[in-house]
Amino acid sequence: MNYFLCLLILLTTAAFMSDKPAYRLFDQKLKPSRYDKLLKDAAEADVVLFGELHNNPICHWLELQLAKDLYARKGKQLVLGAEMFEADNQQPLNEYLQGKISDKELNKQARLWNNYDTDYRPIVDFARKNQVPVVASNVPRRYASMVARQGLASLDALPANEKQQIAPLPIEVDLTLPGYKAMLGMMDSAHGSAHSSGSADDAAKREQAANFPRAQAIKDATMAHFILQNLSPGQTLLHVNGSYHSNNFEGIGWYLRKQRPDLRILTISSVELEDPDNPEKSSRDLANFVLTIPADMTKTY
Template sequence: MRVSLVLLCLLAFSFSPDRPAYRIYDARLKATTYAKLLRQAADADVVLFGELHNNPICHWLELQLTKDLAAQKKGNLVLGAEMFEADNQTALSNYVEGRTTGAELAKQARLWPNFDTDYKPIVDVARELKIPFIATNVPRRYASLVSRQGLSALDTLSPTAKSQMVPLPLTVDLTLPGYQAMLEMMGGSGHGADTKQANPHSGNGDMAANFARAQAIKDATMAHFILQNLKAGQTALHFNGDYHSKNFEGIVWYLRKGRPDLKIMTLSSVELADPDKPAGENRALGDFVLAIPADMTKTY
């Protein structure tokens, strides 16, 4: 009997405990469940899923949340994503509405390299269930233009080009922590809420400010197209890089600027050495924090 107990103890300690692929926490880093996340998402006007672009757990959970919200909202769900730019809306809609094939979509739209593995499963759910899918991002050439020359360069664009972004002029508050961090990373400094444009060749600080403004034109455009396509009673589920909605900034700031009454839920994704022990720095990144093992395999 004593030998058997010893063997049982040895066996118990010879196996590692379960290794979950993710943990979910609330904003205070209290452990919570997917079921609670789903309930809150179904009650929200806008859900911003802040993903890590190459993380398979993010993409898998996005797919599950899409399916589950579709079942709960019963026709009152609209999808949107940073990964599709506004000038590709026709190509995306044609595919989702069954008028074209995947091969035609690939020819007609600028798809991310990881589209087939990471985003196509979600788009295919939209196609199957007839869920509207909105291309919310500003065309990258215009964000690049802002990065090089500042927001004033957008004034020279055609009416068609301007229809593919947030209405101008755009106010950018460079004192917001997210934009401020970008400025500090690039050796620049913020100049407050403004629409003034400095000479991009006059110093590193001006180049850094324009880089932050390019981020802001993306955030503002995504918020604009979410609001433009959201109807009463619907939930908009939007997929974007975590930085665009982390700390309730970026897209969230522009959504609240346009609709202060909007009920917004955010999820922020982080990779941690030990998902069971999130550090204080992960507190309040979003309404929910998705903690994933740092050594999780990547999709690219």
């Protein structure tokens, strides 16, 4: 009896090992996890930050599945949010969700990403069908561009109505946070500042380079701001954003915790690997859940 039981276990294990899964899930310490555990934890969270790879179909499919399953559990207590919609496009987005305008009208009135139809429309249409709110959380791109070119002070001169589309000013930016620090290092290298002579010109170049992570921070702060603006007690807000906006519990999550330390935040990070069964050590503590996807997975663009 024991012999046949052992044989069955071996055959089952062999079949599992020979499978070619589209993704694997791991916890924060890179121990194997399961979707039902992710769903349970997500339903108990106030905010879920789904860090995606923008051109990866598995990310978009799993976002939709998580939205559907959270809706089955939370009903009207579910709210969706997305980096892919900028704050000043909230009105046309609302009108589309309410059935007042068509998809063609939404495309005319909102600045939709090029991959909207294939990657984001399914989750928006799910929200429309079930009357689930969708928060246009991102800062209008022109303001992020202003910061990248001219610095944070450039936002001060904006009219009051335009400032309403940004997180309240002044916005704290901590360039020592690892994510922003890494961006600053890349910009320093790109501008040849690694061998700085200490001149005033070098200092000016470094200050200009620092505007790049500051522009990223404006996006993170604004997304956090509009998440909190649209979150009520008992709700779960599932927010879709690039992984770099929430990796290492920084970015959006950092700004959320600054304002609401009590908030229950769950993060998901997506990584592409040659061997999805064996995540790299660098993915440890990347997020509460790490979604590993084969590196050769088909891209949406």
